[in-house]
Amino acid sequence: MSSDSTPAATPRQWRKAPFIANPWLRWGLLIGFVIYAAWAITTLPFDWARISQGMERAARIFGGAFPPNFDRGGLLLKGFLESLQIAILATLLGLALSVPIAFMAARNIAALPVYLLGRILIIVARSFHPVIVAILFVKAVGFGPVAGILTLTIYSIGFVAKMLAERIEEIDWGQVEALRSTGTGSFTVLQFGVLPQIMPRQIGLSIYQLDSNLRASAVVGIVGAGGIGSTLMNAFGRYDYDFALAITLVIIAVILVSEAISGRIRKNLW
Amino acid sequence: MLRISRLVKRYGNGEPVLKDLDLEVPGESVVSIIGASGAGKSTLLRCINRLVEPTSGSIVLNDMELTTLKRDGLRKARRRIGMIFQGFNLVDRLTVMENVQCGRLGYIPYWRAALRRYPAEDIERAFQLMERVGIAHYANKRADELSGGERQRVGVVRALMQDPDILLADEPTASLDPVTSRQIMELLQRLASELHLPVLINIHNVSEAKEFTQRIVGMRFGRIIFDGKPGDLDQDAMDSVYSGTSEDQEAPAAASSTDKVAT
Amino acid sequence: MKESIADRAWSRHTRRQRWGRLAGMLFIAAAAAWSLTTIDIIWPWVWDAPAQIGDLFKRMVPPDVSAISAITWALIETLNIATIATFFAVFLSLPVAYISAQNTTPNRATLWLGRFILVSSRSVNTLIWALLFVAIFGPGVLAGIVAIMFRSLGFLGKLIGEAIEEIDRRPVEALEATGASRAKVILYAIVPQVVPTFFAVSILRWDINLRESTVLGLVGAGGIGVILQGAIDMLDWRTVATILLAIIVLVIAGEALAAWLRKKVI
Numbered sequence: 001m002s003s004d005s006t007p008a009a010t011p012r013q014w015r016k017a018p019f020i021a022n023p024w025l026r027w028g029l030l031i032g033f034v035i036y037a038a039w040a041i042t043t044l045p046f047d048w049a050r051i052s053q054g055m056e057r058a059a060r061i062f063g064g065a066f067p068p069n070f071d072r073g074g075l076l077l078k079g080f081l082e083s084l085q086i087a088i089l090a091t092l093l094g095l096a097l098s099v100p101i102a103f104m105a106a107r108n109i110a111a112l113p114v115y116l117l118g119r120i121l122i123i124v125a126r127s128f129h130p131v132i133v134a135i136l137f138v139k140a141v142g143f144g145p146v147a148g149i150l151t152l153t154i155y156s157i158g159f160v161a162k163m164l165a166e167r168i169e170e171i172d173w174g175q176v177e178a179l180r181s182t183g184t185g186s187f188t189v190l191q192f193g194v195l196p197q198i199m200p201r202q203i204g205l206s207i208y209q210l211d212s213n214l215r216a217s218a219v220v221g222i223v224g225a226g227g228i229g230s231t232l233m234n235a236f237g238r239y240d241y242d243f244a245l246a247i248t249l250v251i252i253a254v255i256l257v258s259e260a261i262s263g264r265i266r267k268n269l270w
Numbered sequence: 271m272l273r274i275s276r277l278v279k280r281y282g283n284g285e286p287v288l289k290d291l292d293l294e295v296p297g298e299s300v301v302s303i304i305g306a307s308g309a310g311k312s313t314l315l316r317c318i319n320r321l322v323e324p325t326s327g328s329i330v331l332n333d334m335e336l337t338t339l340k341r342d343g344l345r346k347a348r349r350r351i352g353m354i355f356q357g358f359n360l361v362d363r364l365t366v367m368e369n370v371q372c373g374r375l376g377y378i379p380y381w382r383a384a385l386r387r388y389p390a391e392d393i394e395r396a397f398q399l400m401e402r403v404g405i406a407h408y409a410n411k412r413a414d415e416l417s418g419g420e421r422q423r424v425g426v427v428r429a430l431m432q433d434p435d436i437l438l439a440d441e442p443t444a445s446l447d448p449v450t451s452r453q454i455m456e457l458l459q460r461l462a463s464e465l466h467l468p469v470l471i472n473i474h475n476v477s478e479a480k481e482f483t484q485r486i487v488g489m490r491f492g493r494i495i496f497d498g499k500p501g502d503l504d505q506d507a508m509d510s511v512y513s514g515t516s517e518d519q520e521a522p523a524a525a526s527s528t529d530k531v532a533t
Numbered sequence: 534m535k536e537s538i539a540d541r542a543w544s545r546h547t548r549r550q551r552w553g554r555l556a557g558m559l560f561i562a563a564a565a566a567w568s569l570t571t572i573d574i575i576w577p578w579v580w581d582a583p584a585q586i587g588d589l590f591k592r593m594v595p596p597d598v599s600a601i602s603a604i605t606w607a608l609i610e611t612l613n614i615a616t617i618a619t620f621f622a623v624f625l626s627l628p629v630a631y632i633s634a635q636n637t638t639p640n641r642a643t644l645w646l647g648r649f650i651l652v653s654s655r656s657v658n659t660l661i662w663a664l665l666f667v668a669i670f671g672p673g674v675l676a677g678i679v680a681i682m683f684r685s686l687g688f689l690g691k692l693i694g695e696a697i698e699e700i701d702r703r704p705v706e707a708l709e710a711t712g713a714s715r716a717k718v719i720l721y722a723i724v725p726q727v728v729p730t731f732f733a734v735s736i737l738r739w740d741i742n743l744r745e746s747t748v749l750g751l752v753g754a755g756g757i758g759v760i761l762q763g764a765i766d767m768l769d770w771r772t773v774a775t776i777l778l779a780i781i782v783l784v785i786a787g788e789a790l791a792a793w794l795r796k797k798v799i
Contacts, residue, residue: 348712376712
């Protein structure tokens with residue numbers, strides 16, 4: 001059938017329209033990125049001698065780690081129970097504080113100054129990685145689970161209060177007006193007009209947060225805030241790589257199980 | 271020339287969907303295949319380009335046996351078989367031109383495909399075909415910005431870009447409104463005669479089948495039970511294709527599709 | 534008509550629901566009670582905590598900005614770690630996503646290999662990866678970059694793999710019907726459908742990695758965490774305050790840039 005396509009005087013051109021239409025911007029961005037990448041890689045102070053020994057060291061670490069050593073199961077269990085306790089208490093405390101902060105940070109409920117205060121609290125809570133918060137609390141209140149609980153409380157506020165505030169801003173305002181029109185007081189309005197609308201989200205968030213806190217408690221322990229992370233750090237510090245591997249494997253197993261459970265519960269609730 | 275003989279297709283261990291089917295389509299004819307849902311029309315078409323693997327039988331296109339082809343041979347054979355789909359099956363996020371050039375993918379080297387550096391003659395041909403069906407001004411639009419009828423025209427051009435020896439159309443108008451649907455059927459009919467192509471069209475709309483094609487094949491439960499000119503398709507033939515004596519399990523499907531015949 | 538008042542008493546929940554709710558609350562209360570009574574806490578420390586935290590804050594003001602140039606440099610290093618690690622992780626995650634998506638994986642064995650890579654990468658936290666790589670490569674940014682790459686790989690691979698599983702099958706069928714090779718079908722029918730998710734997920738991960746890079750230094754894997762740890766060890770709380778403010782600025786700027794990019798690209 002190509003036989004009947006009569007050749008045109010000048011074959012037409014077609015090029016795919018570039019992603020960024022302006023050629024200066026397009027090439028500028030591309031060249032800029034390449035220069036940045038090249039520069040960034042050259043600035044990194046690699047210690048090649050140390051790196052070349054790395055494989056040997058890796059072999060030694062993995063050699064020492066196999067087979068994983070579960071002899072000190074009691075210590076492992078104790079670390080885990082502590083992580084669980086930290087996660088439960090931090091979740092409860094965090095949720096209790098998140099609800100008022102979420103109301104403060106919802107533009108449709110709170111007055112402007114209160115709203116700004118609420119937002120700032122959330123932003124600060126979210127900006128810091130829990131490990132940074134943990135290291136500060138460890139300095140302030142000492143090694144151990146208290147620092148862990150405080151850290152994860154703040155971590156919970158950063159997530160739960162933010163999500164809840166967004167949910168509150170999306171509520172159906174008609175229900176609130178209906179209650180107001182009956183002459184109800186503001187707290188009753190909150191209780192009957194707002195809370196029922198946000199409750200399902202709140203329960204889902206709580207379960208999710210418990211799961212996340214359990215994961216995070218394994219990490220903040222590394223800087224001394226109690227729980228299984230501290231157990232892991234101690235094992236690592238003493239070059240007990242076989243015990244460290246055992247702990248890591250158990251952490252992975254627990255995280256997978258807890259993720260599955262929390263996913264199942266949330267699916268049934270929502 | 272397409273010759274299908276003793277074609278059987280069975281999914282798993284169930285009742286065969288195609289039972290010992292024979293069909294011959296000489297060059298340059300437009301054949302419509304009618305039949306209730308589940309009659310095996312779509313499976314028949316998909317067996318020809320082996321999107322569905324036939325269980326047994328033979329399919330010969332221009333002296334080439336298609337059923338025994340292996341990877342590369344199959345790819346080469348598929349390049350010469352154009353297909354048009356009910357749901358258009360365009361890549362929504364690509365432009366119309368890229369979608370059209372998909373029809374040449376089997377012919378061009380990988381780097382050209384990746385860099386969108388299509389050969390000049392392919393671009394020229396795409397423009398000619400797009401002008402022919404009235405979508406050339408959309409070349410740089412994204413496929414999902416077009417209306418249903420326009421999208422199906424892109425689908426038609428994509429198939430024609432393959433430089434096909436035969437065109438298979440699987441319910442090409444089922445997702446379109448009545449007016450657009452007639453336009454597409456007219457287009458297929460005219461293209462077939464202009465390009466001297468045999469065209470096989472699966473179609474639900476019997477009145478369109480009668481109006482736009484020279485030969486109608488009626489299928490029921492995996493067999494061809496009517497094969498003739500549109501004029502020969504009388505009420506009795508219609509009844510045997512669409513209702514007739516039922517093999518119980520498929521009765522509901524047949525009953526529901528009789529409604530469509532009236533439209 | 535003889536309904537007694539008692540029959541018409543209204544209650545919000547059925548008996549079953551009530552018991553269910555009661556059981557749920559009791560369970561929570563029991564968990565809290567168990568945690569509170571058995572946790573290894575020295576309670577006087579807890580009562581003292583507010584005072585200690587307040588004291589720490591007091592020692593932080595006013596922030597000491599004398600080390601600002603070192604801090605800025607460390608921020609840039611943090612940014613570089615996050616960007617380079619994300620960049621490499623994105624490329625490594627593509628083949629992993631490809632083999633761990635049910636509709637594209639070549640066979641069962643590759644599917645399970647892909648899933649194994651994703652699960653092991655995702656279940657181990659960045660900081661634990663960092664501990665391992667610091668032990669292998671020694672302290673420094675390389676350990677940090679590799680740690681973040683290892684953690685990001687699972688995250689990116691899982692989400693991109695899910696996007697591949699959710700693509701529209703029909704264009705794939707159409708392109709197979711034109712006689713295009715597998716590689717070209719991927720290029721034209723799968724890639725365009727996955728691109729939006731690919732960018733969204735990469736940008737999201739870059740944002741997360743920026744936060745994670747701020748703490749790598751606490752285990753010796755480079756970035757601003759190194760000087761934070763140093764300042765804390767020296768009890769130089771006023772410099773610590775400056776570093777914390779710098780981290781907030783970095784994280785907020787990163788979030789804003791990520792949001793802008795997302796809007797631009799998608």
